[in-house]
Amino acid sequence: MTQSTEAQLAEQLERLTRRLDELETRLAFQDDTITTLSDQLAEQEMDIRKLWEAKQNMHKQLKEMAPSNLKAEHEETPPPHY
Template identity: 35%
Template sequence: MTELEDRVNELEAKVAFQDETIETLNNELSAHQVRLAKMQRQIELLAEKIKEGRDPGMMPQHQEPPPPHY
């Protein structure tokens, strides 16, 4: 092979590796976007529950017993 053919083959190998890397990163980014959207929705639901006072673990402030030092 000539030097030019070697250089072309090397460049083709680099491009193939870069294509594979880009595809892998794109798949990871898509998965992260799905997870992020799910977490954002969960936060919205929690915020709605807190505003409505529906969270069974949280009592409205007027129903909480006073601290023990009172």
């Protein structure tokens, strides 16, 4: 091998090494981002479940507190045009 060929191979190897380092760095950041997003998603899911349960409890309490002003269908008098 000539010196120029060896220099070209060394330069190409250096470029590939830098590229590989850059890809590994990007992968590490992506892994961290995915982990962070996954954790946030899990927290939001728990918050949504808590809010849904709170809404269900409020709905139940409202039903127990205020009786409906509407009569049952069989208790309603028919409208005058019948």
